Amino acid sequence: MPDKTAENKTRIISNEDYFAEVQRMLDQGKEVRIRIKGGSMRPFIEDGDTVVLQAYQGEPLALGSNVLAKDRDKYVFHRFVGKKNGQFVLAGDGNLVLREYVDKAAIVAIASMHYRKDSLKGKAIDSIGARLGGLAWYHIRLLRRIIAKLTR
Template sequence: MSENTNDGKTRVISNEDYFAEVQRLLSEGKEVRIRVKGNSMCPFIRDGDTVLLRAYQGQSLALGSNILAKDKDKFVFHRFVGKKNDQYILAGDGNLVLREYVAAKDIIAIAYMHYPQVGGEAFDIDRPWARIRGLGWYHIRLLRRALTKLKLINSSTNRSIK
């Protein structure tokens, strides 16, 4: 993770150090705003957008919540889409197949505000409509996979006809 310093230079810190500091601040009862890296939460949250987090303290999670968790040795910011055998199931909005299964002890925080990097105002993502929209997007994954395959087939057919 890179960090801008006062002298205009950028320094790089490890994800472990970065998230250790995030966890420390959360444990002090502070809210923490982090930058999202990658496109696994597209189309709703994009690379470079930021989200505001509150510490997870074991409370009941609403389906569709956006969660920061540790999955094995990596940190993930994905949507809570279900629970099975005391495991929370997380999936990125942009992922068509992958899911993570984490224990309650692995959940670090819940995001409640989204700040788009480009165009748009801050948006409360912990409201029912935002969670329902995300869950709906998750539940049409099969259709999205089929459409993606059709687009690939269609684009390769168009290239071979030319």
């Protein structure tokens, strides 16, 4: 059982304070590793996994990239799946219908590495293979919805 010393105590802070600190570190040019909450990025990223982020500097965003964005005062970690009417279209890998439409200024960071919660070994998620796999998964959403309905 882990030792609960002052150095490794768990602290609960608000999302607002948490992401303000993430933004501060990104603004300083640091990489930031965050824990993912929720299941919207399944099956590729699970609840409790972590990802490494770098600040988004406005460079062209590769399709299939995993990004942290601020959507209407809420932070989302989803995949960039396209552009529509000048906005970036984001979708969670586990979402069968929902999408977010955000302006370029809403993109906070791009993920480069993914760590399963039970592993110390990271996997590059900004590689072309990882991005194409995520995009393929996104583009079969209709088929996934049909299968989900049939198996209920």
